[in-house]
Amino acid sequence: MVSKLSLSALALTVFPVAVRAHIALWDEAMFGWEDDPNQSNVVTPLANMAFNDWWLHGPDARNKPPKEGKFMELPSGGVYHGYTSCNKQQSKFGTIDKEKYATIYACKSSTDNPADGTGAMHTSDHWGDPNPKDLKGTSIAIAYESDLSKLTPEMFSVISVNYTSVWFQQTDYHIPSDLPACPSGGCICMWSWVHSIDAGSQQIYQNGYRCKITGASGTRSLPAPQIAKKCHYPTDTTNCTVGPKQPHYWLQNERNNNFQGHYDPPFYNGDYGFMDGAQTDLFANVAAVEPVPETSTVALSASSTAIHQELDSPTASASSEAAATSTATSEIKLPNVSAAAPSSSNPQSLLKHLSPQQESQQRTSAPAARLPEAESADTGVSEELSEEDASVVRPVTTRPSETRRAHPETGL
Numbered sequence: 553m554v555s556k557l558s559l560s561a562l563a564l565t566v567f568p569v570a571v572r573a574h575i576a577l578w579d580e581a582m583f584g585w586e587d588d589p590n591q592s593n594v595v596t597p598l599a600n601m602a603f604n605d606w607w608l609h610g611p612d613a614r615n616k617p618p619k620e621g622k623f624m625e626l627p628s629g630g631v632y633h634g635y636t637s638c639n640k641q642q643s644k645f646g647t648i649d650k651e652k653y654a655t656i657y658a659c660k661s662s663t664d665n666p667a668d669g670t671g672a673m674h675t676s677d678h679w680g681d682p683n684p685k686d687l688k689g690t691s692i693a694i695a696y697e698s699d700l701s702k703l704t705p706e707m708f709s710v711i712s713v714n715y716t717s718v719w720f721q722q723t724d725y726h727i728p729s730d731l732p733a734c735p736s737g738g739c740i741c742m743w744s745w746v747h748s749i750d751a752g753s754q755q756i757y758q759n760g761y762r763c764k765i766t767g768a769s770g771t772r773s774l775p776a777p778q779i780a781k782k783c784h785y786p787t788d789t790t791n792c793t794v795g796p797k798q799p800h801y802w803l804q805n806e807r808n809n810n811f812q813g814h815y816d817p818p819f820y821n822g823d824y825g826f827m828d829g830a831q832t833d834l835f836a837n838v839a840a841v842e843p844v845p846e847t848s849t850v851a852l853s854a855s856s857t858a859i860h861q862e863l864d865s866p867t868a869s870a871s872s873e874a875a876a877t878s879t880a881t882s883e884i885k886l887p888n889v890s891a892a893a894p895s896s897s898n899p900q901s902l903l904k905h906l907s908p909q910q911e912s913q914q915r916t917s918a919p920a921a922r923l924p925e926a927e928s929a930d931t932g933v934s935e936e937l938s939e940e941d942a943s944v945v946r947p948v949t950t951r952p953s954e955t956r957r958a959h960p961e962t963g964l
């Protein structure tokens with residue numbers, strides 16, 4: 553077994569292209585965008601730098617704002633088609649010798665050996681592999697601020713992740729449907745990448761963009777983003793940060809928000825609680841203060857029945873005010889989960905709205921629907937929950953096995 557250190561050194565030696573060619577997400581609204589179709593100065597990785605040098609790819613990029621009227625357009629509830637490549641020339645923005653530079657992958661080999669170019673992609677996967685396994689994900693984050701001089705790293709919330717990036721040149725980012733509109737001057741967005749330790753030295757990638765949410769219908773401001781904690785989404789979410797998460801600021805001399813060691817980088821995937829696609833938990837912690845919507849659904853009646861039972865029980869009546877408040881949380885949340893259904897193409901994403909605490913509340917507040925024994929037991933409780941009600945609650949109980957499929961590494 554080759555040690556991580558020597559493997560990494562080997563990768564650097566074998567793929568000299570990795571030293572100069574790296575990756576950026578190309579969009580005309582990028583800070584640092586130049587008219588040169590052969591541009592590659594914004595792809596350089598960031599490590600061991602002063603804040604001024606790494607922040608939004610340093611002063612050269614920050615001092616070159618995008619042209620008037622250029623925005624990275626992120627469609628609410630839709631998909632942003634991003635172009636990630638080593639050189640702008642290899643993307644759809646290239647104009648020189650398109651045939652020569654064309655590739656479906658993020659980078660094209662500069663030698664006759666097509667495998668060489670993967671060095672810049674920092675993965676042990678090989679081109680043509682139908683099932684690459686060493687990709688660690690990239691993200692798009694947003695800050696509701698137009699003025700670069702007022703912006704701080706702590707203002708960015710990751711809104712979309714693609715676990716299987718960087719790999720193909722075209723990378724899709726699903727945008728949440730509950731984001732509010734940006735101010736008239738636009739928001740500022742950030743693309744970030746932290747790659748696998750298997751191929752190349754450790755670093756982060758970060759570029760800034762002027763952006764806006766098109767068709768935005770969200771009315772609530774995003775809650776303050778928190779630091780993304782290491783965890784095992786979706787198999788064990790105990791340590792996961794729920795709600796908006798900041799991008800990883802790692803391995804710099806200043807202003808890090810992540811202090812993982814060199815060989816345990818923070819990724820944009822389930823290892824840090826990120827979902828693959830739109831981040832649908834952005835408002836998961838604020839719904840408790842909302843009024844109960846009047847819409848009467850089966851889910852509402854099933855859940856409130858269960859909750860009232862819990863409140864009537866001796867344990868619940870003896871519990872503190874805080875417990876009553878958290879019970880109210882799940883009462884309010886459940887109708888919202890079903891109300892959100894039409895806006896989501898993925899039924900699993902509905903379940904992702906729930907924090908671990910809320911999930912466990914659901915489990916404890918709907919015992920009759922969960923336990924087969926309870927269904928047949930001759931008690932008033934199980935009679936009150938009809939089969940129909942139980943089926944509404946059931947998806948929550950199937951969550952672990954259904955979502956396990958999505959785990960990037962275990963594939964379970």
Ligand SMILES: *[C@@H]1O[C@H](CO)[C@@H](O)[C@H](O)[C@H]1NC(C)=O
Binds near residue numbers: 590
């Ligand atoms: C594009 O830029 C690279 C250096 O970044 C240079 O090696 C190459 O010759 C340039 N290609 C063209 C067509 O200008």
Ligand SMILES: *[C@@H]1O[C@H](CO)[C@@H](O)[C@H](O)[C@H]1NC(C)=O
Binds near residue numbers: 724
């Ligand atoms: C990630 O991007 C690829 C294209 O490179 C796309 O096929 C895939 O659906 C995207 N994944 C998500 C979760 O959006």
Ligand SMILES: *[C@@H]1O[C@H](CO)[C@@H](O)[C@H](O)[C@H]1NC(C)=O
Binds near residue numbers: 780791
């Ligand atoms: C929880 O997250 C913190 C911050 O990322 C991390 O240092 C710690 O190891 C995590 N704990 C567990 C049990 O994973």
Ligand SMILES: *[C@@H]1O[C@H](CO)[C@@H](O)[C@H](O)[C@H]1NC(C)=O
Binds near residue numbers: 835842845888891892
């Ligand atoms: C909950 O539902 C109400 C009414 O449909 C809506 O106004 C509110 O934005 C929803 N909240 C969440 C968290 O989806």
